[in-house]
Amino acid sequence: xxxxxxxxxxxxxxxxxxxxxxxxxxxxxxxxxxxxxxxxxxxxxxxxxxxxxxxxxxxxxxxxxxxxxxxxxxxxxxxxxxxxxxxxxxxxxxxxxxxxxxxxxxxxxxxxxxxxxxxxxxxxxxxxxxxxxxxxxxxxxxxxxxxxxxxxxxxxxxxxxxxxxxxxxxxxxxxxxxxxxxxxxxxxxxxxxxxxxxxxxxxxxxxxxxxxxxxxxxxxxxxxxxxxxxxxxxxxxxxxxxxxxxxxxxxxxxxxxxxxxxxxxxxxxxxxxxxxxxxxxxxxxxxxxxxxxxxxxxxxxxxxxxxxxxxxxxxxxxxxxxxxxxxxxxxxxxxxxxxxxxxxxxxxxxxxxxxxxxxxxxxxxxxxxxxxxxxxxxxxxxxxxxxxxxxxxxxxxxxxxxxxxxxxxxxxxxxxxxxxxxxxxxxxxxxxxxxxxxxxxxxxxxxxxxxxxxxxxxxxxxxxxxxxxxxxxxxxxxxxxxxxxxxxxxxxxxxxxxxxxxxxxxxxxxxxxxxxxxxxxxxxxxxxxxxxxxxxxxxxxxxxxxxxxxxxxxxxxxxxxxxxxxxxxxxxxxxxxxxxxxxxxxxxxxxxxxxxxxxxxxxxxxxxxxxxxxxxxxxxxxxxxxxxxxxxxxxxxxxxxxxxxxxxxxxxxxxxxxxxxxxxxxxxxxxxxxxxxxxxxxxxxxxxxxxxxxxxxxxxxxxxxxxxxxxxxxxxxxxxxxxxxxxxxxxxxxxxxxxxxxxxxxxxxxxxxxxxxxxxxxxxxxxxxxxxxxxxxxxxxxxxxxxxxxxxxxxxxxxxxxx
RNA sequence: GCCGGGGUGGCGAAAUUGGUAGACGCGCCAGAUUCAAAAUCUGGUGGUGGUAACACCGUGUCGGUUCGAGUCCGACCCUCGGUACCA
Numbered sequence: 039x040x041x042x043x044x045x046x047x048x049x050x051x052x053x054x055x056x057x058x059x060x061x062x063x064x065x066x067x068x069x070x071x072x073x074x075x076x077x078x079x080x081x082x083x084x085x086x087x088x089x090x091x092x093x094x095x096x097x098x099x100x101x102x103x104x105x106x107x108x109x110x111x112x113x114x115x116x117x118x119x120x121x122x123x124x125x126x127x128x129x130x131x132x133x134x135x136x137x138x139x140x141x142x143x144x145x146x147x148x149x150x151x152x153x154x155x156x157x158x159x160x161x162x163x164x165x166x167x168x169x170x171x172x173x174x175x176x177x178x179x180x181x182x183x184x185x186x187x188x189x190x191x192x193x194x195x196x197x198x199x200x201x202x203x204x205x206x207x208x209x210x211x212x213x214x215x216x217x218x219x220x221x222x223x224x225x226x227x228x229x230x231x232x233x234x235x236x237x238x239x240x241x242x243x244x245x246x247x248x249x250x251x252x253x254x255x256x257x258x259x260x261x262x263x264x265x266x267x268x269x270x271x272x273x274x275x276x277x278x279x280x281x282x283x284x285x286x287x288x289x290x291x292x293x294x295x296x297x298x299x300x301x302x303x304x305x306x307x308x309x310x311x312x313x314x315x316x317x318x319x320x321x322x323x324x325x326x327x328x329x330x331x332x333x334x335x336x337x338x339x340x341x342x343x344x345x346x347x348x349x350x351x352x353x354x355x356x357x358x359x360x361x362x363x364x365x366x367x368x369x370x371x372x373x374x375x376x377x378x379x380x381x382x383x384x385x386x387x388x389x390x391x392x393x394x395x396x397x398x399x400x401x402x403x404x405x406x407x408x409x410x411x412x413x414x415x416x417x418x419x420x421x422x423x424x425x426x427x428x429x430x431x432x433x434x435x436x437x438x439x440x441x442x443x444x445x446x447x448x449x450x451x452x453x454x455x456x457x458x459x460x461x462x463x464x465x466x467x468x469x470x471x472x473x474x475x476x477x478x479x480x481x482x483x484x485x486x487x488x489x490x491x492x493x494x495x496x497x498x499x500x501x502x503x504x505x506x507x508x509x510x511x512x513x514x515x516x517x518x519x520x521x522x523x524x525x526x527x528x529x530x531x532x533x534x535x536x537x538x539x540x541x542x543x544x545x546x547x548x549x550x551x552x553x554x555x556x557x558x559x560x561x562x563x564x565x566x567x568x569x570x571x572x573x574x575x576x577x578x579x580x581x582x583x584x585x586x587x588x589x590x591x592x593x594x595x596x597x598x599x600x601x602x603x604x605x606x607x608x609x610x611x612x613x614x615x616x617x618x619x620x621x622x623x624x625x626x627x628x629x630x631x632x633x634x635x636x637x638x639x640x641x642x643x644x645x646x647x648x649x650x651x652x653x654x655x656x657x658x659x660x661x662x663x664x665x666x667x668x669x670x671x672x673x674x675x676x677x678x679x680x681x682x683x684x685x686x687x688x689x690x691x692x693x694x695x696x697x698x699x700x701x702x703x704x705x706x707x708x709x710x711x712x713x714x715x716x717x718x719x720x721x722x723x724x725x726x727x728x729x730x731x732x733x734x735x736x737x738x739x740x741x742x743x744x745x746x747x748x749x750x751x752x753x754x755x756x757x758x759x760x761x762x763x764x765x766x767x768x769x770x771x772x773x774x775x776x777x778x779x780x781x782x783x784x785x786x787x788x789x790x791x792x793x794x795x796x797x798x799x800x801x802x803x804x805x806x807x808x809x810x811x812x813x814x815x816x817x818x819x820x821x822x823x824x825x826x827x828x829x830x831x832x833x834x835x836x837x838x839x840x841x
Numbered sequence: 842g843c844c845g846g847g848g849u850g851g852c853g854a855a856a857u858u859g860g861u862a863g864a865c866g867c868g869c870c871a872g873a874u875u876c877a878a879a880a881u882c883u884g885g886u887g888g889u890g891g892u893a894a895c896a897c898c899g900u901g902u903c904g905g906u907u908c909g910a911g912u913c914c915g916a917c918c919c920u921c922g923g924u925a926c927c928a
Contacts, residue, residue: 081928122927194926205926253845257923260844330924334842363842367925382842458925465926535928574922576845609846610922617922646866647853653846653921660853663867669881715857724855727865734865805861810909812861836895 039679039777043672043770045636052769053154061785062156064112066562073109074563075101076543078571078579081118082142086149087618088611088644088656089572091628095641095766096608096650097570098155099722102765105156106789112563113156114546116163117143120171120470121535122205128469128501135469136497139166149629153637154769161546165538166469170545172492173555174537175474177586179485180593186232189483192462193302195327196224202505203466209327223324228464229473229531233585237262237456240584249604251651254576261577263457268441270374270450272297272347272356274305281305281347281358284369284455287379287418288444289436292425293397295387296357296375297347298340302366309343309360316341316360323362330365338363338386350449351426351440361386369455377414384414398433399423461582463534466506470532471495478519478526487520493528506530539579540586543569543601556595569602573609573651574617580605606720609653618656626656638767639665645766646726668770671733671759675774677741678752683779685749699747702735704796706755709735711792713762726766732759758790765789806831808840 056062066072077097080090094115101113117139124135131138143164150157163170181187195204199217203226208215233240241262244255267286274281281297299306301323310317319341326332340361347356363382364373377387377394387394396410398420408415422431428440444450464473472493474486486493499511508514508530519526547560565587571579580602587601610617611626618625631640643664648654694700713728736755742748757780764771764784775784798820804827806814814836818827831837 078928083928118928203926206924207927257845261924263844328926331842334924336842462925467926534926536925539928572922572928573846574928577923578925579928612921649854651846652854655853657853657867659867663853666881667866673881712857719857723853724865727855730865803861807860807909810860810907815861 039676041673041676043669045638045668045770048773049152049154049637049769052772053151055772055783056154056156059783061783062111062113062158063160064110064158066559067110070108070110072563073101073104073111073568074543074566075104075111075113075568076546076566076570077113077115078569078575079116079118079539079542080146081121081123082139082146083123084142084145085625085627086146086629088626088628088654089618090146090150091153091640092611092644092654093570093572093608094150094153094155095644096606096722097568098153098157098641098768099645099765100568100570100606100720101156102768102785103717103789105785106761106764106787108788111156112158112546114161114163115150115155115157115159116161116542116546117165118535118539118542119143119164119166120532120538122207122467122469122504124469125467125501125504129503134497135501136166139469140164149632152629152632153641156768161549163542163545163549165535165542168492168494169552170542171471171495171538173541173545174471174533175486175491175493176488176555177537177541177589178474178533179488179491181231181589182485184589184592186235186589188230188232189227190230191225192228192230193223193225193328194228194466196222198222200503200505202503204327206327206329209329212326212332220325221327223326223328226466228462229475231461231463231585233461233582234456234458236585236588237264237458239588240458240581243584243600247600247603247605250602251605251607254573254580254605254607257576258581261458261581264454265456266452266454268444268450269370269453270444271350271448272374273350274358275346275348275355277305277308277345279304281372282370282450283372283374284453285374287376287437288440289422289428289431289433290376290379290397291349291351291374291440292422292428293376293378293395294349294356294374295377295393295395296359298359298361298364298373298375298383298386299343300364300366300371301360301362303360303364303371305343305345305358306360309345312344316343319360333363333365336362338382338389340386340390342390350444350447357392359390367459368457378410379414379416381414381416395424397422397424461534461536461585463537464531465534466509466530467504467532468495468499468501468507470535471537472508472514473529473531473533475529476517476519476526477529478522478524480524481519481521484520484526490520495532508532536579536582537586540583541590543583544587544590544596554595556590560595561597564596565598565600566602568604568606570606570608573607576607606650608650609648611654611656613656626658631658631661635661635665636668636769638770639668642668642726642767645722647723649721649723667730667733668767670737671763672770672774674733674736675756675760675778678736678756679778681741681743681749682753682756684743685746685753694747696747699751702739703751703754704798706732706735706751706758707792707794707796710758710762710790711797713790714792717789722766725762729759729763732762760784761787762790804831806834806837808837813837813840 077093101111104111119139124139127138128135195209197204197214197217197219199219204214209221212221214221241264244259265286267284268288270283271280301320310320340359343358345358347358375383377383378396394410400408400415400420418433422428422436428436441452472495474493476484478484496514515527517526517528543566544556544560544564547563548557551557583601590596628640643661647660709728709731713725716724732755760771760774771784801817802820804816804818814834816831
């Protein structure tokens, strides 16, 4: 053992040892509890960034703790290798998306390995390879058979100059990012997964996810957005179909002063046929991107139609307006306008001078009388007024009875809607999984027979622009119909990459399986015990994966209800207050730091700097502190080496002759107690703090080979420190564990546990507060009686002052 | 806009969930070591007043509950993430 710590040499030694012993390659074992620890798979953007370091270090810390706790631990890794950036890079650098992607994977794999992660690399998957994506296609066909796949028109961002579909990210201030042309909405036929068929289960099962952070459960609950309400039918004068409006506030039905329909509503299109103004209004609303955010922050505008509707209960006529704030995708694309009791309707009514009809009297204790011209009364409290026979009813009674009356006269009924929309999986892009469908003029839509999977994505077409390149490539498009053998065309849309990442965790269990998507090994390993990934995936990825898991369960390939038992939503790594990203040019690359300081230093830094869930604002100063600590730790072990190796027998506690050592031993285990608590709640930054405290504690002692008591205390404390830190800085701990002759492999040692007996204290420090303010301290015997304690406390000079 | 977080010394943070605010680390200051520097070691370090003991103030802002609030309640400000085609 050298007196100086040389990270590079230490890390080579440890990594060679793990490789030689295949320390992280695992198989199914029935006599040992399994633990599946998974970090979200990376997108191969080109280089490792700090977010990766944080994510994979956290996962590795948890995996290694579980190994030391004697679980059969699986920690795999693969690549989310399809997606938009590869197409952009391909055009920019004149390489194929495949080459760009695979090169990036090779670079990043080397970088990840340099971090010393305990990963079973034999299970690596790459989603852009046919061995993987054929099962996307197979899954698509199974879902098609089950009626969970369908086609319908939906809106995309269209760049009229580049003639291509743009992702929301490619639209900047309403313009295409390359062409700078004003983006238009365009409707095209697209494929959908019917996630709404699982909406209730996805929502209700949230209550079973005890290992998930509450805020993510709340986000998913709100995202699904189940709302119970009533569909109300409003007959439209001189039109065959009534307007149907969904409302959760049927109690305000008598307060309706207008109906608002979406610009995409069929009735809006009929109105446009006869009015140039309406046509222009609808046209203007098309010049924006498709994001919900843009729609929500846009100025609320409307235009009256020539149509009128009848109120189903009063028979009054109501004007029908086309409004840019009504979304066609939610509910029925039509809402009833109740200005007196809805914020948005109130503002709209003021702008367009529509009547404000109060129908709920606010309760007594509210500001009375309520001035409805100033603000709507939106609280669901109060009694009904101006509502015919329902006057004086409470809101609850009115909701029940009005719904009943509507039902009786066939003007509506109770219903449930969801904010959740079906999952559009079509992409008009090249670099993705081809959708396995064929368009035949005679037979219509025909699924590709399973025996003909995979439908291979051609690699030899020229990349000149992003978008639907496959459609231009006749070698791919032209085929024959599997039914009638006539000439037919392949579907040229590819799948959303979220499909790839919705089941990959199960594929790691059987990556070599080429007969089926998943085999029984997937049932052994799933569900994932611990999933770790960025909070930015709280809604989409985590909801899609839950959905597909349930589909795979229903197909019989999996036997659990949920994919991820426990979830650690890691905070983002920010630089200058912003998410690190290439487009913002604020990316910190960790590799130079690893070269300079070693992987352990960077791992220690990323764990120590902030608790896992919190956003981490990047500052480079702390890295040197982490390095300094490891130097100190190494030197400490070096100084105690002989004493520790020479110390074989452990004197029982009660035979300790030096009270200061006994005190130190007790302090040590108090720190360990806290450490174990923090490990349990996954607050790893304070686990590092605890080890630092232990180092400070032992540094007070001079290494002494002669004193068995001192040597034993050091023997025990150093052993605890090395084992506690081993999951976080595995290389240095591996080498130190051997150097101090504790054993061959620290991974096989037990994770530290506090010694409760050691913590029993003869004396306790008591804090004395008067009116919540600290006024004194008292050191007392643990056995002292209450009366005696009060007597002693009152005797203190400082306490007398305040009594 | 909507949904979900966050805001504590010069900086990253801690406070076992209503009971010693600032553990641990970074930075800074002083000292030791050195021809000198780096590295290392020792001590100090929220603010104000005081030689000191100690006192008062202090966890984004304003208000409330409590013997006692960083922690609970109400309103607001700032900020980050998501917002369905970035992943």
